[in-house]
Amino acid sequence: MRLEKCWFCSSTVYPGHGIQFVRNDAKIFRFCRSKCHKNFKMKRNPRKVKWTKAYRRVHGKDMTQDSTFEFERKRNKPERYDRNLAENVLKAIPKIDKIRVTREERHHKNRSLLESSIMYIVWICGTLVSSPPPHEKHGRRCFAIRTSRRLPHKDIRPHV
Amino acid sequence: MIQPKTHLNVADNSGARQLMCIRIIGAGNRRYASIGDIVVAVIKEAVPNMSLERSEVIRVVIVRTCKELKRSNGMIIQYDDNAAVVIDQEGNPKGTRIFGAIARELRQLNFTKIVSLAPEVL
Numbered sequence: 001m002r003l004e005k006c007w008f009c010s011s012t013v014y015p016g017h018g019i020q021f022v023r024n025d026a027k028i029f030r031f032c033r034s035k036c037h038k039n040f041k042m043k044r045n046p047r048k049v050k051w052t053k054a055y056r057r058v059h060g061k062d063m064t065q066d067s068t069f070e071f072e073r074k075r076n077k078p079e080r081y082d083r084n085l086a087e088n089v090l091k092a093i094p095k096i097d098k099i100r101v102t103r104e105e106r107h108h109k110n111r112s113l114l115e116s117s118i119m120y121i122v123w124i125c126g127t128l129v130s131s132p133p134p135h136e137k138h139g140r141r142c143f144a145i146r147t148s149r150r151l152p153h154k155d156i157r158p159h160v
Numbered sequence: 161m162i163q164p165k166t167h168l169n170v171a172d173n174s175g176a177r178q179l180m181c182i183r184i185i186g187a188g189n190r191r192y193a194s195i196g197d198i199v200v201a202v203i204k205e206a207v208p209n210m211s212l213e214r215s216e217v218i219r220v221v222i223v224r225t226c227k228e229l230k231r232s233n234g235m236i237i238q239y240d241d242n243a244a245v246v247i248d249q250e251g252n253p254k255g256t257r258i259f260g261a262i263a264r265e266l267r268q269l270n271f272t273k274i275v276s277l278a279p280e281v282l
Contacts, residue, residue, distance in 0.1 A: 015233065015234055015235075016233075019228060019236045020235065020236065020237045021237075021239075022224075022237060022239050022240065022261050023240050024239075024240045024241060024261075026261040026279070026280040026282070
């Protein structure tokens with residue numbers, strides 16, 4: 001039994017799920033559900049479809065390189081069954097998952113900090129190189145300034 | 161889901177290129193053939209100067225279908241085309257080479273020679 005990755009969205013395909021498509025050059029495309037299969041038949045490129053892992057990696061939304069990914073690489077050499085090895089691996093899997101999740105969360109936090117700091121800089125620069133004041137057509141005189149004080153009533157105003 | 165009038169590609173080097181299914185071998189009024197079924201076909205297109213000629217009626221076994229093949233372990237496999245291999249009365253392939261991927265079901269159905277010649281068994 002093998003847990004495969006969906007070719008389109010990169011989620012795991014469990015046994016009994018999904019469809020495998022074999023192309024004439026014997027390349028196998030595995031899909032986790034008909035949504036991915038239909039997108040593939042529409043000839044969509046997963047790197048351009050927003051909800052796929054491929055898009056997220058390409059656009060820096062998810063981390064691409066990490067030592068925790070090395071554990072999940074496909075190895076083509078079968079391992080001889082060893083009880084101790086199997087036990088250690090089963091114990092290690094949740095630990096590695098937890099580390100990977102914390103690192104991904106850190107990546108997301110850094111990403112949102114970076115994006116918001118960029119937005120802040122753009123805002124500041126935007127206000128320094130400000131757009132013309134709203135009533136420009138009358139020239140500078142009509143630069144409306146709002147004051148908190150109201151002009152006094154005309155009967156009380158001093159005679160000029 | 162191969163039925164009479166279905167065009168099949170030929171997955172070996174027997175000399176035929178395109179076949180048209182005429183009849184499905186098996187019980188009575190069988191409607192569709194799938195991977196592993198033997199089918200009577202007529203040659204629609206052949207490679208020139210080989211033993212098989214156009215409009216010859218032969219028997220073939222189906223090795224790839226566009227319709228999904230469901231396995232008992234839950235795996236569903238779909239190929240890119242409908243293809244068949246030309247066989248004789250005993251079930252031995254007429255050609256010497258097989259092209260493309262072959263389904264594993266053929267081994268259970270005693271087409272061992274085809275499976276051994278296949279470049280990829282999936």
